[in-house]
Amino acid sequence: MSSVFFYVTYTLCLCLGLLCVLFVSCWSSLWRGGFSWDGSSLQFNWHPVLMVSGLVVLYGYAALVYRVPLTWRQKKLPWKLVHAGLMLLALLLSILGLCAVFDFHRSFNIAHLYSLHSWVGICTVAMFAFQWSLGLAGFLFPFSPPGFRSTLKPVHIWVGKAILILSVTSCISGISEKLLFTLNGSTGEPYSSLPVEAKFANSLGLLIVAFGLVVFGILSKKKWRRPESDGEGVHLLLSEGSA
Amino acid sequence: MSSVFFYVTYTLCLCLGLLCVLFVSCWSSLWRGGFSWDGSSLQFNWHPVLMVSGLVVLYGYAALVYRVPLTWRQKKLPWKLVHAGLMLLALLLSILGLCAVFDFHRSFNIAHLYSLHSWVGICTVAMFAFQWSLGLAGFLFPFSPPGFRSTLKPVHIWVGKAILILSVTSCISGISEKLLFTLNGSTGEPYSSLPVEAKFANSLGLLIVAFGLVVFGILSKKKWRRPESDGEGVHLLLSEGSA
Numbered sequence: 405m406s407s408v409f410f411y412v413t414y415t416l417c418l419c420l421g422l423l424c425v426l427f428v429s430c431w432s433s434l435w436r437g438g439f440s441w442d443g444s445s446l447q448f449n450w451h452p453v454l455m456v457s458g459l460v461v462l463y464g465y466a467a468l469v470y471r472v473p474l475t476w477r478q479k480k481l482p483w484k485l486v487h488a489g490l491m492l493l494a495l496l497l498s499i500l501g502l503c504a505v506f507d508f509h510r511s512f513n514i515a516h517l518y519s520l521h522s523w524v525g526i527c528t529v530a531m532f533a534f535q536w537s538l539g540l541a542g543f544l545f546p547f548s549p550p551g552f553r554s555t556l557k558p559v560h561i562w563v564g565k566a567i568l569i570l571s572v573t574s575c576i577s578g579i580s581e582k583l584l585f586t587l588n589g590s591t592g593e594p595y596s597s598l599p600v601e602a603k604f605a606n607s608l609g610l611l612i613v614a615f616g617l618v619v620f621g622i623l624s625k626k627k628w629r630r631p632e633s634d635g636e637g638v639h640l641l642l643s644e645g646s647a
Numbered sequence: 648m649s650s651v652f653f654y655v656t657y658t659l660c661l662c663l664g665l666l667c668v669l670f671v672s673c674w675s676s677l678w679r680g681g682f683s684w685d686g687s688s689l690q691f692n693w694h695p696v697l698m699v700s701g702l703v704v705l706y707g708y709a710a711l712v713y714r715v716p717l718t719w720r721q722k723k724l725p726w727k728l729v730h731a732g733l734m735l736l737a738l739l740l741s742i743l744g745l746c747a748v749f750d751f752h753r754s755f756n757i758a759h760l761y762s763l764h765s766w767v768g769i770c771t772v773a774m775f776a777f778q779w780s781l782g783l784a785g786f787l788f789p790f791s792p793p794g795f796r797s798t799l800k801p802v803h804i805w806v807g808k809a810i811l812i813l814s815v816t817s818c819i820s821g822i823s824e825k826l827l828f829t830l831n832g833s834t835g836e837p838y839s840s841l842p843v844e845a846k847f848a849n850s851l852g853l854l855i856v857a858f859g860l861v862v863f864g865i866l867s868k869k870k871w872r873r874p875e876s877d878g879e880g881v882h883l884l885l886s887e888g889s890a
Contacts, residue, residue: 520822523849524819524852566864569815569860573820596758605763617812621805621809624804624808
């Protein structure tokens with residue numbers, strides 16, 4: 405019964421994540437003119453798409469890898485590699501998303517990192533990069549001492565949830581900022597008259613919040629944690645990897 | 648040792664909360680002209696102060712009431728009442744904060760509830776009101792069936808954390824919005840040149856995030872949960888209350 409409830413929640417989570425990616429892509433392409441990589445505002449459009457896809461959706465999916473009951477009978481190591489691999493992809497997409505906005509700023513002589521959104525966002529990506537490196541050193545490198553690993557584990561889990569909270573916060577403040585800049589700075593309908601674009605992007609914001617809360621809910625449920633029974637040491641990495 | 652670490656973290660949390668209230672009050676009074684309740688922008692200034700103080704800081708303090716080890720040897724019921732009382736105060740401050748901004752909007756003919764900040768914010772306060780009412784019915788009213796209470800408890804804990812995440816998200820997007828409106832809409836230095844007010848308000852945002860993450864960290868640590876040993880039923884409420 406618990407397993408059925410898990411899969412229902414997990415499916416909801418997967419669907420919400422896909423909807424987030426779909427909504428942010430539609431916003432950038434239908435209302436903001438689409439994509440390019442030439443320093444124009446079309447390059448900026450990659451920023452929301454890459455941050456939502458990488459820092460929120462892929463990050464959330466990667467965080468849940470160990471929660472799927474189907475994987476519990478299998479060895480943990482391959483799933484560690486899937487977790488680390490998806491997280492690396494999420495981090496790379498986020499860094500690419502930062503490159504998009506920095507390039508755009510340079511082209512238009514806009515100052516970098518002045519807004520609260522950018523302060524929270526850059527802290528999030530820095531924490532994510534630090535967390536990933538420490539996770540690699542602690543849980544996948546064979547020379548990491550068991551004492552260090554057991555101390556690191558609860559910190560890794562807490563920082564992981566903290567990054568998810570920061571990612572959602574960054575995205576919501578970023579969407580707000582973008583809507584205020586573009587709708588109030590254009591000759592079209594202002595943000596306060598809630599044109600279709602505003603309703604659509606606000607809904608994207610609520611979808612991101614809903615996705616974050618569902619991921620967070622799955623992570624918090626004790627019954628849905630992978631049982632600590634297979635006793636597989638990280639020291640197996642090299643021997644398995646060379647097999 | 649665990650208890651010492653708790654009190655260090657708890658003191659940090661209390662200090663961060665006080666700093667948040669100090670910073671938001673200074674921002675409103677030193678840069679935004681202070682306070683009044685006359686529909687002017689000085690009435691708006693109550694909005695950030697009341698939301699940060701109520702929905703974030705007091706909410707966070709109230710959420711941690713059961714975590715203080717000194718209270719574990721005492722009966723749970725008085726602490727339930729403290730928890731519910733502080734939460735009610737936090738909810739009332741938040742509702743007053745909403746009144747401040749709605750009055751201000753009415754005076755200046757500004758549309759209500761169009762921005763993403765307002766959508767997330769209103770959802771947060773609605774969830775908080777619902778959570779408080781359900782918590783009262785489930786955990787403090789003597790007629791609540793034990794089965795309902797045990798089902799409600801994990802949901803109450805999860806929704807409680809979700810509200811904290813939403814509160815932080817609402818505050819960050821709100822500060823961003825206010826800075827974009829006031830700094831870019833005035834004749835002074837724009838937001839992008841990072842005047843002192845922008846640095847100060849951005850720092851307030853980081854303080855709120857730090858406070859939220861520390862509260863969240865304390866709530867997540869299993870060892871710091873009140874042991875479920877006193878077996879005190881909520882049905883004692885009326886008899887104790889009348890004692």
